Amino acid sequence: xxxxxxxxxxxxxxxxxxxxxxxxxxxxxxxxxxxxxxxxxxxxxxxxxxxxxxxxxxxxxxxxxxxxxxxxxxxxxxxxxxxxxxxxxxxxxxxxxxxxx
Numbered sequence: 722x723x724x725x726x727x728x729x730x731x732x733x734x735x736x737x738x739x740x741x742x743x744x745x746x747x748x749x750x751x752x753x754x755x756x757x758x759x760x761x762x763x764x765x766x767x768x769x770x771x772x773x774x775x776x777x778x779x780x781x782x783x784x785x786x787x788x789x790x791x792x793x794x795x796x797x798x799x800x801x802x803x804x805x806x807x808x809x810x811x812x813x814x815x816x817x818x819x820x821x822x
Contacts, residue, residue, distance in 0.1 A: 723743060724779075725739060725740070725743045725778060726739055726778060726779050726780060726781045726782070727739045727775075727778050727779070727780050727781055728741070728742050728748070728781055729781050730742075730748055732752070733775075734775040735778075735780075735781070736771055736774045736775050736778060737751055737752050737755055737771075738751070738752075739778060739781070740774075755767065755771075
């Protein structure tokens with residue numbers, strides 16, 4: 722039997738995507754219909770429904786057959802670091818002092 726849960730495919734809390742997965746509908750289509758119904762009903766009833774559903778619906782359980790691993794181990798550090806220019810000891814700096822007085 723299917724269980725109604727919040728989805729991991731979420732924009733806010735996963736309520737609408739959870740309903741879409743339960744009824745096997747595209748989550749984007751379900752969100753558009755929800756916005757349309759929200760506008761038609763005067764906003765407040767659907768907002769209250771959404772808040773109640775967000776509190777009551779359980780979070781999606783991870784699949785038991787999938788292996789969980791730390792993804793951070795596989796990700797390289799992409800932090801920007803400024804490279805220092807190499808010092809070249811073979812070049813002489815020009816003397817910019819004015820010898821003429």
